[in-house]
Amino acid sequence: MDVVQTARNETVRMEALAKLPVFWDLTGKAVVLCGGSDAAAWKAELLLACGAQLHIYCPQRSLGETMGLLMVRDLPNPAAAILHHDAEWHDGCFQDAVLAIADCDDDHEAKIFLAAAKQAGVPANVIDRPQFCQFQFGSIVNRSPVVVSISTDGAAPILAQAIRRRIETLLPHSLQGWADMAQSLRERVNGKLAPGNARRNFWERFVDRAFTEKADELMQEKLISDIHHALDVGKAKYGKVTLVGAGPGDAELLTLKAVRALQAADVILFDDLVSNDVLELARREAKRMLVGKRGGRTSCKQEDINAMMINFAKAGKRVVRLKSGDPMIFGRAGEEIAALEAQDIPVEVVPGITAASAMASRLGVSLTHRDHAQSVRFVTGHSRKGNLPENLDWNALASPTVTTVFYMGGRTAPEIKARLIEHGMSDCTPIVIMSAITRAGERRWCGRLSDLDAGIIEIGVDEPVLIGIGNAFAPALCRVIDVTSADVFASTAML
Structure with a gap:
């Protein structure tokens, strides 16, 4: 298989630590x-x-x-x-x-x-x-035997206290009872369930209950029932695959369900655009494989990715296919789901924040502002052949009542501009170009449709480019241009 792997697979497992966190037993000492x-x-x-x-x-x-x-x-x-x-x-x-x-x-x-x-x-x-x-x-959150300690290496004790307060609100006081039950059930679970899927299924259901239910007197019976359920699930023929949306890059934009999937994975097949901050939230023991597909670069074939997911799942592994943005929007998720279902492999999808939504939030604009647009469209900027898709409805896309966001349209931007103007869109229509959205290297450009070519040259195409077109983006121009005349308003500006 033509699998793309780099040293990044190994280097992101643990970043540098200022101090080693150690929990010391002082009983009777x-x-x-x-x-x-x-x-x-x-x-x-x-x-x-x-x-x-x-x-x-x-x-x-x-x-x-x-x-x-x-x-x-x-x-x-x-x-x-x-x-x-x-x-x-x-x-x-x-x-x-x-x-x-x-x-x-x-x-x-x-x-x-x-x-x-x-x-x-x-x-x-x-x-x-x-x-x-x-x-x-450290600053301590006490749900003993669950203990969380926060350190800033002495640099900012007030920050450690603020972090502690945040964590205090996330961890229910009933967690202590759940930890005690886990301790009392551990030997029974180990005796009934072999290491692997069955045992992990039980503990994952246990954790889900710990954050949603009370640790009352009836819970022991429910947990014992869970042991038998996990035993039945553990006899399943295959593992499972979860398609997880990693969002645009900022790890804080992940859903809780995405984080849980990452922390339960045996294998993570991740795209080139998935940030190190997101990978840092994954289970340390998980095998990580870069299977990125980037225009103009050596890529892992989709057929190879499908084969890897199938092979790992058939070996009983929990596989996370980690995709930037949302897996169901230009993520080829349909092909992957079809391949997995053809092999009777369970598959689940965890949605993520797509780049267009992140663009709107970063600009502070509404893609469906009722004064500007009655619909929004996400359009791919290139086909399998690398050019614009042949079946796009340009008349509809050129409508002034539509907000359109072109994904991966950097190299086809000149043709996008020509087609829209040809089908009646004003060349004064506001546009925004962004790359590396929500990341440290984020770039943005605001201007008019007439200057789309210049904007692409300014932003470059080394990173995937998002092009937003429509009157909904007018506020983005107003924030960076001093509107004193029509000529000034029609000019471009860099953010």
């Missing part, structure tokens, strides 16, 4: 905490919640009110304990400790503390002094 301030008290509360045996070194006279109240309060974790040492810390206090934390008055004291902890072989953290820290505390 000795931890040294030096200081009695409010900041130290917060660290003490966190460590005690993890079940640490907390050794606090601080003279009684220096204990703050918050720390004093914490020392007489009931502890949330039965494994935790507080041992107060009415003295300053010393080199011997690190014996048997697994972590050491201190609230130091100045950099000199912090430097001495860090050196002593290092000498004892104990990882150390000096509160609010990152240059003297071997590890850092």
Whole structure:
């Protein structure tokens, strides 16, 4: 097979990390905490919640009110304990400790503390002094045993707090009950369901329930029923294929269903236009294969892509065919669905945001503004032969009541212009040309139909080009042109 693969397949799996996130079991472990301030008290509360045996070194006279109240309060974790040492810390206090934390008055004291902890072989953290820290505390979302920690590597703690608040709203408090049920059912699931499709089917149904249903007393029976359902599904002959729309490039425009499909995939066959940000959301273990098709470049044949999907699915794999934009709009999804159905392979489609919708949102224009257009059309700018399709209704496309968006029309733009003018469209009709929509390299040009050729030269055809034509795009011109005369309004402008 003529399959296009590049080093990109491997390099996008994990971007550089500022710090390695590690979750440490402190149950019954000795931890040294030096200081009695409010900041130290917060660290003490966190460590005690993890079940640490907390050794606090601080003279009684220096204990703050918050720390004093914490020392007489009931502890949330039965494994935790507080041992107060009415003295300053010393080199011997690190014996048997697994972590050491201190609230130091100045950099000199912090430097001495860090050196002593290092000498004892104990990882150390000096509160609010990152240059003297071997590890850092993240901002925490607690749904224990589900714990989410957010770090900005000390660069922007306020940003970490804002992210935490966002995540707090997304994770229901009932998640704790679901995590407990998962733990209690794991052995039963492993005993009934072999690794592979059956086991994954069960856990995917489990996760779907966790975000939509309550973890009540009847749920255990429902989950056991799910085990039997997953066992039946696991006996299915083939895996499945999901055609997923990756949108125009911005990963934040993915649907939740698209993200879930990416995170459940065994194999991802992705287009050349799919951004690294989107791929970053995929399951780490998934095999990724670039099967992009680009005009004027070496491409993977559609027949080869169909064959790969079929072969992987027949091997029991969950395959995601990841397409830029929406798979059902100029994505050749019909051919792929037909090929899969002919082999009795289950196929599902997850729609994405098509480039024309992204164009409209980026420009702030309505493609169907009732003052300008009564219909909108998405038209391919090239046929299989590379030229304009022969069966386009140019009379209809030239109507002033229509908004038309040409996909992949960069190389045929001169003919598009000639045909529209030939069939009665005014050469003053507003147009917009865009490429790399929603990406860092996005380019846009606004002008008139008469200047379409010049706009294409300015934008170039190295990236797929979208051409929007119609009075609906007039507001885009108004935002970049100071309208003082008809001549000025008819001129072009670069955004």
